[in-house]
Amino acid sequence: MTKDTQEFIDQLRAGQLQQLFDYLPGIYFVVKNNHGRVMMANELAVRLCGFEHEDEMVGKLDHDIFSADRADAYVEDDRRVFETGESVLDRVELAPDPNNSINWFVTTKIPLYSHDGQVIGLACIARSMDDASEKLRPYMEMNEVLEHVRAHYAEPIKTEDLAAVAHLSPSQFERRFKKVFQISPSQHILNVRIRAVCNLLSGTNDTISSIAIDCGFYDHSHLSRNFQKAVGISPSEFRSQGLKNP
Numbered sequence: 001m002t003k004d005t006q007e008f009i010d011q012l013r014a015g016q017l018q019q020l021f022d023y024l025p026g027i028y029f030v031v032k033n034n035h036g037r038v039m040m041a042n043e044l045a046v047r048l049c050g051f052e053h054e055d056e057m058v059g060k061l062d063h064d065i066f067s068a069d070r071a072d073a074y075v076e077d078d079r080r081v082f083e084t085g086e087s088v089l090d091r092v093e094l095a096p097d098p099n100n101s102i103n104w105f106v107t108t109k110i111p112l113y114s115h116d117g118q119v120i121g122l123a124c125i126a127r128s129m130d131d132a133s134e135k136l137r138p139y140m141e142m143n144e145v146l147e148h149v150r151a152h153y154a155e156p157i158k159t160e161d162l163a164a165v166a167h168l169s170p171s172q173f174e175r176r177f178k179k180v181f182q183i184s185p186s187q188h189i190l191n192v193r194i195r196a197v198c199n200l201l202s203g204t205n206d207t208i209s210s211i212a213i214d215c216g217f218y219d220h221s222h223l224s225r226n227f228q229k230a231v232g233i234s235p236s237e238f239r240s241q242g243l244k245n246p
Contacts, residue, residue: 021125028105028126031112034082034119036061036075044128077109081122085111138180142166145177145185153192154216159185189216194230197223201239208235 021029021042028048031040041049041057049065051057062071062078077088088109105126112121148165149157162185163173177185196215200206206214212223227235 026128028124028128030124031121032078032124033121036078038065039121077107078122081109081111082119085119087111138176142177142180146188149189149192153189153196154214156216157189190226190230193217194227197227197235198231198238201235202242208239211235 021027022044026044027042028045029040029042030038030045033039038057038060041054043054046052046054046057049057057065062074065071066074073093077091080086081088088107091107092104093107105128107124107126109122109124111119112123114120145162145166148162159174160170162177163170166173166176168176174185177188181188183191193215197211197217200211200214201208204211208223209220212218212220215223217223217226224234227238231238233241
Protein backbone atom coordinates (compact mmCIF):
# COMPACT_ATOMS: atom_id res chain seq x y z
CA MET A 1 0.00 0.00 0.00
CA THR A 2 1.43 3.40 -0.96
CA LYS A 3 1.82 6.23 1.52
CA ASP A 4 -0.79 8.31 -0.33
CA THR A 5 -3.28 5.44 -0.18
CA GLN A 6 -2.71 4.94 3.54
CA GLU A 7 -3.10 8.65 4.24
CA PHE A 8 -6.37 8.65 2.32
CA ILE A 9 -7.70 5.73 4.36
CA ASP A 10 -6.51 7.27 7.63
CA GLN A 11 -8.21 10.57 6.84
CA LEU A 12 -11.47 9.03 5.64
CA ARG A 13 -14.08 9.40 8.34
CA ALA A 14 -15.93 6.17 8.97
CA GLY A 15 -19.16 8.16 9.24
CA GLN A 16 -18.96 8.97 5.55
CA LEU A 17 -19.08 5.25 4.74
CA GLN A 18 -21.75 4.67 7.35
CA GLN A 19 -24.06 7.10 5.55
CA LEU A 20 -24.02 4.74 2.57
CA PHE A 21 -25.38 1.90 4.70
CA ASP A 22 -28.13 4.14 6.05
CA TYR A 23 -29.49 4.45 2.52
CA LEU A 24 -29.29 0.79 1.50
CA PRO A 25 -32.71 -0.90 1.76
CA GLY A 26 -32.95 -3.52 4.48
CA ILE A 27 -29.23 -3.51 5.37
CA TYR A 28 -28.14 -3.91 9.02
CA PHE A 29 -24.52 -2.75 9.48
CA VAL A 30 -22.42 -2.97 12.65
CA VAL A 31 -18.68 -2.76 13.34
CA LYS A 32 -17.27 -4.33 16.54
CA ASN A 33 -13.78 -4.34 18.01
CA ASN A 34 -12.10 -7.64 18.93
CA HIS A 35 -13.55 -7.40 22.44
CA GLY A 36 -17.04 -7.57 20.92
CA ARG A 37 -17.96 -3.97 21.65
CA VAL A 38 -19.96 -2.02 19.08
CA MET A 39 -17.90 0.70 17.43
CA MET A 40 -20.30 1.75 14.69
CA ALA A 41 -23.90 1.02 13.68
CA ASN A 42 -26.17 2.27 10.93
CA GLU A 43 -29.69 3.60 11.41
CA LEU A 44 -31.45 0.25 10.87
CA ALA A 45 -29.15 -1.57 13.31
CA VAL A 46 -29.69 1.09 15.96
CA ARG A 47 -33.47 0.88 15.56
CA LEU A 48 -33.64 -2.93 15.54
CA CYS A 49 -31.50 -3.09 18.66
CA GLY A 50 -33.94 -0.87 20.52
CA PHE A 51 -32.04 2.43 20.55
CA GLU A 52 -32.79 5.86 19.15
CA HIS A 53 -29.24 7.07 18.50
CA GLU A 54 -26.00 5.35 17.56
CA ASP A 55 -24.09 6.76 20.53
CA GLU A 56 -26.46 4.84 22.86
CA MET A 57 -25.31 1.58 21.24
CA VAL A 58 -21.58 2.26 20.81
CA GLY A 59 -19.45 0.52 23.45
CA LYS A 60 -22.04 -2.11 24.31
CA LEU A 61 -21.58 -5.89 24.16
CA ASP A 62 -24.11 -8.28 22.65
CA HIS A 63 -25.16 -9.38 26.15
CA ASP A 64 -25.94 -5.73 26.97
CA ILE A 65 -28.33 -5.57 24.03
CA PHE A 66 -29.93 -8.96 23.37
CA SER A 67 -31.49 -11.82 25.26
CA ALA A 68 -28.96 -14.37 26.50
CA ASP A 69 -29.73 -17.03 23.89
CA ARG A 70 -29.37 -14.65 20.97
CA ALA A 71 -26.32 -12.94 22.42
CA ASP A 72 -24.61 -16.31 22.95
CA ALA A 73 -25.12 -17.22 19.27
CA TYR A 74 -23.83 -13.85 18.02
CA VAL A 75 -20.79 -14.00 20.33
CA GLU A 76 -19.91 -17.52 19.16
CA ASP A 77 -19.95 -16.39 15.52
CA ASP A 78 -17.79 -13.39 16.40
CA ARG A 79 -15.33 -15.57 18.30
CA ARG A 80 -14.76 -17.76 15.24
CA VAL A 81 -14.06 -14.71 13.10
CA PHE A 82 -11.63 -13.26 15.66
CA GLU A 83 -9.78 -16.54 16.21
CA THR A 84 -9.60 -17.89 12.65
CA GLY A 85 -9.75 -14.73 10.52
CA GLU A 86 -12.37 -16.51 8.40
CA SER A 87 -15.57 -14.79 7.31
CA VAL A 88 -19.08 -15.97 8.10
CA LEU A 89 -20.95 -15.84 4.81
CA ASP A 90 -24.71 -15.70 4.22
CA ARG A 91 -25.79 -17.33 7.47
CA VAL A 92 -29.56 -17.31 8.06
CA GLU A 93 -30.29 -16.35 11.65
CA LEU A 94 -32.82 -14.58 13.81
CA ALA A 95 -32.67 -10.83 13.44
CA PRO A 96 -32.14 -8.61 16.47
CA ASP A 97 -35.46 -7.13 17.48
CA PRO A 98 -36.38 -5.11 20.59
CA ASN A 99 -39.79 -6.80 20.68
CA ASN A 100 -38.24 -10.29 20.40
CA SER A 101 -40.37 -11.03 17.34
CA ILE A 102 -39.39 -13.70 14.81
CA ASN A 103 -37.63 -12.11 11.86
CA TRP A 104 -34.84 -13.59 9.77
CA PHE A 105 -31.70 -11.98 8.38
CA VAL A 106 -29.04 -13.30 6.02
CA THR A 107 -25.80 -12.34 7.78
CA THR A 108 -22.20 -11.94 6.65
CA LYS A 109 -19.34 -11.13 9.05
CA ILE A 110 -15.84 -10.27 7.83
CA PRO A 111 -12.66 -9.71 9.87
CA LEU A 112 -11.04 -6.28 10.04
CA TYR A 113 -7.26 -6.14 10.16
CA SER A 114 -4.68 -3.74 11.58
CA HIS A 115 -1.74 -2.50 9.53
CA ASP A 116 0.37 -5.38 10.84
CA GLY A 117 -2.18 -8.04 9.90
CA GLN A 118 -3.83 -8.63 13.27
CA VAL A 119 -7.60 -9.10 13.52
CA ILE A 120 -8.83 -6.05 15.42
CA GLY A 121 -12.56 -6.35 14.83
CA LEU A 122 -15.27 -7.34 12.42
CA ALA A 123 -17.91 -5.82 10.20
CA CYS A 124 -21.36 -7.39 10.15
CA ILE A 125 -23.74 -6.84 7.28
CA ALA A 126 -27.18 -8.45 7.35
CA ARG A 127 -30.04 -8.26 4.89
CA SER A 128 -33.61 -8.09 6.08
CA MET A 129 -35.43 -9.78 3.24
CA ASP A 130 -38.81 -8.35 4.25
CA ASP A 131 -37.59 -4.73 4.36
CA ALA A 132 -35.56 -5.06 1.17
CA SER A 133 -38.41 -6.71 -0.71
CA GLU A 134 -40.82 -3.94 0.25
CA LYS A 135 -38.46 -1.19 -0.90
CA LEU A 136 -37.60 -3.01 -4.12
CA ARG A 137 -41.18 -4.02 -4.90
CA PRO A 138 -41.92 -1.04 -7.22
CA TYR A 139 -38.84 -1.89 -9.30
CA MET A 140 -39.69 -5.57 -9.44
CA GLU A 141 -43.18 -4.71 -10.66
CA MET A 142 -41.57 -3.03 -13.66
CA ASN A 143 -39.18 -5.90 -14.35
CA GLU A 144 -41.25 -7.36 -17.21
CA VAL A 145 -41.37 -3.93 -18.81
CA LEU A 146 -37.60 -3.53 -18.61
CA GLU A 147 -37.08 -7.01 -20.06
CA HIS A 148 -39.50 -6.23 -22.88
CA VAL A 149 -37.53 -3.11 -23.80
CA ARG A 150 -34.25 -5.02 -23.58
CA ALA A 151 -35.56 -7.70 -25.94
CA HIS A 152 -37.36 -5.45 -28.42
CA TYR A 153 -35.48 -2.12 -28.49
CA ALA A 154 -34.71 -2.61 -32.19
CA GLU A 155 -38.44 -2.60 -32.95
CA PRO A 156 -41.00 0.20 -32.68
CA ILE A 157 -42.19 0.32 -29.05
CA LYS A 158 -45.20 2.34 -27.96
CA THR A 159 -46.11 3.35 -24.44
CA GLU A 160 -49.36 1.46 -24.94
CA ASP A 161 -47.38 -1.73 -25.55
CA LEU A 162 -45.45 -1.34 -22.31
CA ALA A 163 -48.60 -0.45 -20.38
CA ALA A 164 -50.15 -3.72 -21.57
CA VAL A 165 -47.09 -5.63 -20.34
CA ALA A 166 -47.49 -3.96 -16.93
CA HIS A 167 -51.27 -4.57 -16.93
CA LEU A 168 -51.95 -0.86 -16.49
CA SER A 169 -53.67 1.83 -18.49
CA PRO A 170 -51.26 4.01 -20.50
CA SER A 171 -51.75 6.98 -18.17
CA GLN A 172 -51.31 4.86 -15.02
CA PHE A 173 -48.22 3.23 -16.49
CA GLU A 174 -46.62 6.51 -17.49
CA ARG A 175 -47.13 8.00 -14.01
CA ARG A 176 -45.88 4.91 -12.20
CA PHE A 177 -42.81 4.49 -14.43
CA LYS A 178 -41.80 8.13 -13.92
CA LYS A 179 -42.29 7.82 -10.16
CA VAL A 180 -40.06 4.74 -9.94
CA PHE A 181 -37.28 5.66 -12.41
CA GLN A 182 -37.51 9.47 -12.57
CA ILE A 183 -37.59 9.37 -16.39
CA SER A 184 -40.32 8.73 -18.95
CA PRO A 185 -40.73 5.35 -20.65
CA SER A 186 -39.72 6.90 -23.99
CA GLN A 187 -36.50 8.26 -22.45
CA HIS A 188 -35.70 4.82 -21.06
CA ILE A 189 -36.19 3.26 -24.48
CA LEU A 190 -33.90 5.86 -26.00
CA ASN A 191 -31.26 5.23 -23.32
CA VAL A 192 -31.30 1.49 -24.04
CA ARG A 193 -30.98 2.13 -27.77
CA ILE A 194 -28.09 4.56 -27.30
CA ARG A 195 -26.20 2.02 -25.19
CA ALA A 196 -26.76 -0.62 -27.85
CA VAL A 197 -25.39 1.80 -30.45
CA CYS A 198 -22.31 2.40 -28.32
CA ASN A 199 -21.67 -1.33 -28.08
CA LEU A 200 -21.86 -1.75 -31.86
CA LEU A 201 -19.76 1.35 -32.56
CA SER A 202 -16.97 0.11 -30.30
CA GLY A 203 -17.26 -3.61 -31.05
CA THR A 204 -18.03 -3.88 -34.76
CA ASN A 205 -17.18 -2.35 -38.13
CA ASP A 206 -20.84 -2.01 -39.09
CA THR A 207 -21.81 1.20 -40.84
CA ILE A 208 -23.56 3.83 -38.78
CA SER A 209 -26.59 3.55 -41.05
CA SER A 210 -26.92 -0.19 -40.40
CA ILE A 211 -26.34 0.33 -36.67
CA ALA A 212 -29.13 2.91 -36.68
CA ILE A 213 -31.60 0.41 -38.13
CA ASP A 214 -30.40 -2.43 -35.89
CA CYS A 215 -30.95 -0.29 -32.79
CA GLY A 216 -34.42 1.03 -33.54
CA PHE A 217 -33.65 4.38 -35.21
CA TYR A 218 -35.20 5.40 -38.51
CA ASP A 219 -31.96 6.22 -40.27
CA HIS A 220 -28.45 7.66 -39.91
CA SER A 221 -29.63 11.22 -39.29
CA HIS A 222 -32.24 10.18 -36.71
CA LEU A 223 -29.54 8.31 -34.80
CA SER A 224 -27.01 11.14 -35.10
CA ARG A 225 -29.38 13.77 -33.70
CA ASN A 226 -30.32 11.68 -30.68
CA PHE A 227 -26.76 10.41 -30.11
CA GLN A 228 -25.28 13.91 -30.18
CA LYS A 229 -27.90 15.09 -27.69
CA ALA A 230 -27.36 12.15 -25.32
CA VAL A 231 -23.59 11.65 -25.53
CA GLY A 232 -22.35 15.06 -26.60
CA ILE A 233 -20.46 13.90 -29.71
CA SER A 234 -21.43 12.29 -33.00
CA PRO A 235 -21.43 8.49 -33.53
CA SER A 236 -18.42 8.77 -35.85
CA GLU A 237 -16.47 10.78 -33.26
CA PHE A 238 -17.38 8.23 -30.59
CA ARG A 239 -16.06 5.42 -32.79
CA SER A 240 -12.88 7.26 -33.84
CA GLN A 241 -12.01 7.98 -30.21
CA GLY A 242 -12.35 4.30 -29.32
CA LEU A 243 -14.82 5.03 -26.55
CA LYS A 244 -16.99 2.53 -24.71
CA ASN A 245 -20.42 2.91 -23.14
CA PRO A 246 -20.71 6.34 -21.45
